[in-house]
Amino acid sequence: MSAVTNAPTVPTFEQHGLKQHSDGDWANKAPVQTRSERFTSTNVEDFPAVTGREVDWRYSPVSRLTALTAGELNGSSYDVTSTDADGVTVGWTSREDTRVGTAGTPEDRASANAWTAFEKALVVDVSGEDAKAVHVRRSGLGGGARGAHTIIDAAPFSRALVVLENSGDALLAENVEILVGEGAQLTVVSVQEWDDTAIHLANHFSRVGRDAKLKHIVVSLGGSIVRVNPSTHLAEQGADIEAFGMYFADAGQHLEQQVYVNHDAPNTRSRVTYKGALQGDGARTVWIGDVLIGNKAVGTDSYEQNRNLVLTDGTRADSVPNLEIETGDIAGAGHASATGRFDDEQLFYLMARGIREDEARRLVVRGFLSEIVQQIGDADLEQRLQAALEAELAGTSVS
Template identity: 60%
Template sequence: MTATQTPATKPEGKIVPVQTRSERPASFKVEDFKSVTGREAEWKYTPVRDIKDLLEGKLGADLPTVQTPEVAGIETSFIGRDDDRLGTIHAPEDRAAANAWESFEKALLVSISGEDEKEAVIRLNGYTGEAQAAHTFVDIAPHARALVVLVQEGRGRVSESVEIRVGDGANVTLVTVGEWDDDAVNVSAHHARVGRDAFLKHIVVSLSGKLVRLNPSIALADSGADAELYGLYFADAGQHLEHQVWVHHIAEKTRSRVTYKGALQGKDAHTVWIGDVLIDSNAVGTDTYEENRNLLLSRGPKADSVPNLEIKCGNIEGAGHASATGRFEEEQLFYLMARGIDERAARHLVVHGFLNEIIQQIDNEEITAELNERLEEELEIADRAFAAEVNA
């Protein structure tokens, strides 16, 4: 099984470097990808020295423990590599994903069916802490309706791919939450293909782990396909959180919205957001918009934000993007403090207000309560960092 693209060449035979996301090579064979140096366009923001074990050599294939509630229409099981569904949504686009593909032995299957509204929180834990591969296939039946949350917990050094097949007419929210230990590393690629008149809300929450590189891609493959992508992240000192989003408008009358928001505090806290949108030549009537907002809570953090838009069709409804990174606005704090709210509480209110847009999209009481608790823990760390900065 192979799906590859070769780099473009000039007439004299010289290789032209890949210029856009749509030109990126794809293959199921790790040998088709050169060793990663960190100078490549797709890796230049990532501290590749910290994930060498996920890029080179055989990965472990131990399976996580899966805790699934009993909900009609939502089932989990493990399937073998010979299952015909695996690899049908997208081929790996980098060496880490190809290495994970070659290393896993069984994939987690999440099956979603039934037109009634339903929800489930599925927890994955028991990772070994050694370099290992994982693969998940989310199979959403036509006209299915559900909210499913995948929570990854504990220690881990995991390279994984998640394939998401959204059947015609389905309406599903899929949330992934990384509840990793502080020293965990997760390199993950999510690939979804959205069917005719189907809707997928894809939400990523990255609050923990030493290094997280999670790249979602969405192919709006049939007429009327609709996707909303949301991301929430909070980086502490020394933490690297990276998201490279790729939305491909293929069919006519498709729609997408991308909104990622993050907060950063502490020395060497680093976040990366890259948003690539391609409107293909046949994607008449496309309506798309993407934005990324970052809030710096102290001196020392760095947020890289790179929106990209490639349009090959001249007959679209609309397309645009926005990116902004900044510190607290003193006017907001002054407004709250002038009404009797102390500075600490005012800072918390501003941050919660900034990130709450994403939390509200989840619409699951169990997870939103956990996230609000985690945000309070993050803000306590931010308070101490801010006090140290003021007293320095």
């Protein structure tokens, strides 16, 4: 008598009405659904050509980015200036530096192209428990396609503010790695005040250590196309990230940010707040916020939000928050997104106190965006950015 086994039946795609199509093995080409499972590589040849149908490029004007996604990039060193601060050194290091690749790996072709091309990495080394600030400035990179790599390395228990200031002309793809050692407190501010024709694609990879805190702030005001994608790995217990962003898009400008926070350890915390304003025909902003709470990240406390203020007709703001949770033992998690015009009650309150309507509207915009600027912690820079906002609003009839 033969034995009977009740082996489990493995469901097939055909059982659910799905079949392989003529364009190949459809079952093995299903889109990646989990953020952490995206393909990564430091070699540009490992990525297919960008078409705009990819999940990470679908909101971007890819036809204008071919020089950075498919072209050859100049990876040589460039002129950079920095302020002096005790415990901070700024210099260049080779590709063989062991810190290269510690914080993250490219997920898109432009990032991989920059990684493949760079010859030396700019390094900002931070040490010492006393608070300090350093400004790293670059300007006039030129119109040639360029690839770059930067490392910010905060030693354990160090404290610092590092400001990356960008201006002038550029056609740039780059990667920035941020390493935050145990117990360190680091603020990194990336300011994009490029010329009107500049194109800048940046990926920021951060690794935050045990009981360390990173405050990451992105300010995008200038440039034709600016895409800054911060990715943070909360790798050890007690790691903390506060991610802020402020952007102001004018007519024809495309400002994009794709934020990713990976909670990968117990008792980690994240707060993501991005705010933007849009004015003028063809002004476009994109914000995508991905938060992953992994199965090891018990006790996680996470919240992300994006707010967009539409000032005129003819603009478009895309806002896509995503939250993945793989453990039920968390302190809290949530997300929010809103895009709209002025709050009539705020305008009424100001106008009832004798303020003209046009000035009242500008006060609302200033108050809306100033919350982000005030997070920087550098009075001179905050004042300069407030002045830049005033210049954006000057002569504009917000409606």
